[in-house]
Amino acid sequence: MASLVIRTGRADLAFDGLRDEFGLRSAFPAAVLAEAEAAVSRSFGDRPDLTSIPLVTIDPPGAKDLDQALCVLKSGDGFTVHYAIADLGAFVTPGGALDAEVRQRGQTIYLPDGNVPLHPTVLSEGAASLLPGVTRPAVLWTFTCSADGVPVSVEVRRALVRSQAQFDYASVQASFDAGNPHPSVAALAEFGPLRRELARERGAIELQLPEQEIESNGSGWKLVTRPRALVDSWNAEISLMTGMAAASIMLEARCGILRTLPDPDAQAVGSLRRSAAALQVPWPADVSPGAFLAGLDASTPEALALFTDATRLLRGAGYSAFNGSVPEVVTHAGVAASYTHVTAPLRRLVDRFATEACLAITAGAELPSWLAEALPQLPSLMGASDSLAAKVDRAALDQVEAWVLAGRVGQEFEAVVLRAGDNDAEVFIADPPVLAKCAGKRLPEGERIRVRLDEADPAERRVRFTAG
Structure with a gap:
């Protein structure tokens, strides 16, 4: 689609004002940088060497903070899925200067002219990132799945891994369209749709609203929207499967932290049904909101309106930490299952803690004292961070919209x-x-x-x- 591009190149068309307004600091204190530099030289030779697994990464073009690497293989009638996650626990010393700093930051904040990272880039874009062609410490999740995409066994352990290649979504989608995908992701075209169907059967709610993106043309900024590639949704299902498995591990042990979202209330569902009726979009009484939304043609104006209306179904998201007793709400309505964050530790604080909980539980060990003490603090830390990130995202979009339209x-x-x-x-x-x-x-x-x-x-x- 066509986009209006700002071509002024003016210095004021940047985002330092937002950094000042929201108190965003890209620089790290000297003690934090020193600790991160020292962590780079740590040895991980005692880990299992699983560099023979042909992992690859799929990320936006030019990304350097690579959290995940995957390999999806057909195995008999089913599938074997290897999912390696950057191991920040290998580099961050509990109670140290770096740990204290990242708890304050909560997550990486992304701005069009550069991000405000959660971790120093020597880690997030270097020693901890799953960059291609280098051996890295990782937390490796291995799923043995049935022919219908359901995990029948899950293993999580620390290991050494090596990504074979770094891809972006468009290039992977193009390889599928051309019929020559990389062998490490070829089975994703079968496994991904199976996971998508399981999500629909659970009643997962996905809103296919257009996502605005800000891009630079070298001298200014433009707004674009991109249709979501099939590969993007298939890849997301691997992350969701991992988060669901992690939540199950923690719930069984009655300790950990979940990402929760209450089920939509009757009023919100009723409002959506009235909107569907007014737009003359059929919605059978026995079809769940998630299945109804999944069946809409996202390109139609009626669907855009209904997806917007359906945002009311997904209110009240938060984090719930627990140790000894299970919280009242243990599910995420959007996922339609219990779920937690473990797949983006370079960019999100809570993932490191949830991962450490899963590793301790599956090893049959007690939670380390530092982790047990940190769990109750995480919901408020992540809540504040999520709120800040959302405000910054909205402010950046508002700024570019005003720039783009100023002369019109x-x-x-x-x-x-x-x-x-x-x-x-x-x-x-x-x-x-x-x-x-x-x-x-x-x-x-x-x-x-x-x-x-x-x-x-x-x-x-x-x-x-x-x-x-």
Whole structure:
């Protein structure tokens, strides 16, 4: 799709203002850097050498902080899935300066002109990253799965691994389309759809809303949306399977930390059903919200409106730490299963702790005292970090939207009404891809309308439309 590109090259079209506004620090204290540098020289020769497993990574182009490497193989009538995760526990000393710093940061914050990393880059883009062609310490999950994609055995252990190649989603998708995928991921085309079908059967809720992305053209910024490749969704299913397995391990041991989301309440489901009826989209009474949403054609305006409405189904996400007794809510409504984060420890604090819990439990050991003491602190640390990351993401998008549209006040655009209110609505404009407020009384959800740009203020990061 076409995108309007800013070509000014002006120094003020950068994001230092957001860093200042939100108190984001890219630099690390000297003591933290010294500890990270010292950790790089650690020896891991006592680990099992599993570098013969032909792992590969799939990440966005140019990524250096590589958390996961995978190998999916046919095995008889079923599958064997190897999933290696960067082992931050090998580098971070509990109670040290680095541990204290990353607890404050919570997660990597991504901005269009550079990220604010969770860990010093000597680790996150170096010694701990699963870069191709180098041996790395990792936590290796191995799943033996049946012909229908269900794990029948799960093993998690520390090991030495070596990624054979670094791919991006587009190149892997192109290899599948051409019929010549890499042998390490060839079975993903069969395994991924099986996992997707299992998710639909569980009632998992996935919202296929357009994702805005910000890209540089070398002298400015542009907004784009990208359709989600099949490989992207298949790869995500491997991560979800791992998070579900980790949650099961912790629940059985009655200690750990879960990512939770309450089931949608009847009011939210009823509202979505009324929206579907108003848009004349059939929804049989015996079909779950997740299955209904999965059956929509994401390219239609009616689907965009319903996906937006369905965000009400996914409210109240949090983290629940426990040790000795199981919490009241143990499932994640979006996943439709118990779930936790273990697959992105380079970029998210909680993954390291959840991984250490799984390793201790599966080894038949007590949780280390430092881990047991840290668990109750993690929900608030991650809650604050998630909130900050969401605010920064939204501010960056608002900023670029205002920059892109600043010279087009008074022009008209075609838009889809996503959600209507009494006096305004949320609309999506495809070109340039913008989500914005639009003044107008009870605009028809799911319909295409003409809107006029009334305001695009880069200083206030504000864009405003009126229905034409």
